Amino acid sequence: MRNTTKKATVRLSDIAKETGYSLSTVSKALNGRADVSEETRQTINAVLKRYGYSRKATGAKSQRIIEIVFQDFDNVWALEVLRGAIREAKLHDLNVITTEGGNRQHPDSSWIDNMLRRQTDGAILVFSSLTRIERNKLHSRGIPFVLFDPFGNPDPDTLSVQADNWTGGVIATRHLLALGHTRIGIITGPEEMMCSKARLDGYTSALAEHGIEADPELITEGDFTTSGGYAQSISLLKRPNRPTAIFAGSDLQAMGVYEAARQLGLRIPEDLSVVGFDDVQTAAFLGPALTTVRQPLQDMARAAVRMLVEALSTDVIQPHIIMPTSLVVRNSTQQLEG
Template sequence: MTTARSAEVGKRGTSRTCNAGHPAGKIRLIDIADETGFSLATVSKVVNGRADVAEETRTIVNAALEKHGYVKRGNVDDRQQLIEVVFQDFDTLWALEVLRGVLDEAKQHNLSVVTTESGDRQHPDSSWVDALLKRRPIGAILIFSDLTTIEKEKLESQHIPYVIFDPSGDPTESKYSVQADNWTGGVIATRHLLALGHTKIAIINGPDEMMCSRARFDGYCAALKEHGIVPPDHYITEGDYTTPGGYAQAVELLALPDRPTAIFAGSDLQAMGVYEAARQLGLRIPEDVSVVGFDDVQTSAYLGPALTTVRQPLQEMAACATRLVLDASEHNLEQKHIILPTNLVVRNSTQAVANQEN
């Protein structure tokens, strides 16, 4: 990569100062090319987010663009009046709750909403970003984390702000993010069960690589530690935030010789899987096993029995993410990471424990 850059410098000759002869705000791509030593074609590729550019080249050119505050002509005025929401998948009640929040807020600003579904649990296929750039939305809400360097640079080179919603990784790696207080949610769910006299409390957590899962698990452990309880390893299971995943883990937990008297499911969808496992095993909720979920999706109140759960304000979070996109598109905000509170919604899936041997 270094050799290729040196060759281009040789072709162009000595670099000139980018500002030479041009008033502030009138920086041209030819000036960036002169300063960096790359060809005008190469600089143009970086500005337009083309993939056929070496990473070292892209980094150098972007640094020069940022240094001089270069803004691509028309990259603000020609934006479409829409917000794009990029989902990893769109087949869950959780996703519908998020979309409802975005739609309600966007409507108040006379904006349209486009949804994209692509990729896997952690990250969409990279083709989504090129399609998004062609649509030129005001901004994007990304329901995943860990953008690649190229994806970040493509969005930033076109000055399209994006918000990471419920980030699976470190939210500080993006400029804007919105999430719920997952640690507190784990604490209050477990404390509720402890207050009912349960000490045999199992957990069906989400994927361990996701930050929200780790936070909920840490909250669960912290609450148990307050009572001097260390759960056995076989009480700690990992699901995938889906109903089949919750079902599979619950079948194993409920078949244990020292069956737990309560299960904290890391999502309402996993809690629904616990309900089905209990039904098939002839166990009653909450008489034989208490269940607490997480999210408070709309249907959780209509399960039989109605599900006790930690409310994650999904629609409010989505509305907040939408407002953050709009603010960022208009005012170039500083970094902003928003954490909204969680609270316990007590319904009928939990009750005081029957006599148990500790």
């Protein structure tokens, strides 16, 4: 009688647990790295064989490749990330390719199979939340990955890099409060995203420091796009008791605020102060130049590349990096008169 028992998916962590070696050592043995002793390689290979483990195709690659998976690549935010990644990759003789697709939570289902076919050495996943099957596929092929600005709280053993979004929300709101504004509107990103929640929490915390309770009428949810920022700011600014300042959850949304203010005959900063978030290259060239919270996107991307390099070459890796945010004061905010 034929045995129809389905073989369970095996992960590198299973091999590491059984052999007593680290994930990095198992991955290096699997990929034929020279810095693994023959005894270690034989021990690991014996367990791999017993599990029926599939190793990568052994065709020689002349170049090492890392892949950046974006939800989309149609704005300057993504360009900043790519610029930083390419600059760091050059230092490590790595090539960078990009994948685009899916929605704001997850790329389309084809990305991972295409990545495996290309024999990618490592991946940076932007705004991605991985399924269990996808995690298993990456682990089983020994492909390290870093979540960039993760959608939710990353697992303890998942590499990630992000900005200090809570502090960014605090310093943006404190700046406006110091200028005398108390009716401060906020346009968040998608409410289910961790960075959006953290920036909103920073906003409400700064208000609480001044004894101000957050007004639900001044809190709107955007989608980090210019069109979303425009739509939400129109809603805020047409209210009878409109805000005197708006904290936009991204510079792209702040651009939408500028257009809404123009259409409504409001001057920035005389009638409305505006603070953005990200400090993309175009922020300094808006009219007036945008006051914003600097999220060091290029530095974050460079850190993500270095994490991949470390994951491919060493057992000592800092799994989570949170990079500082800072306020860049330009001309879109001023003291509230009267």
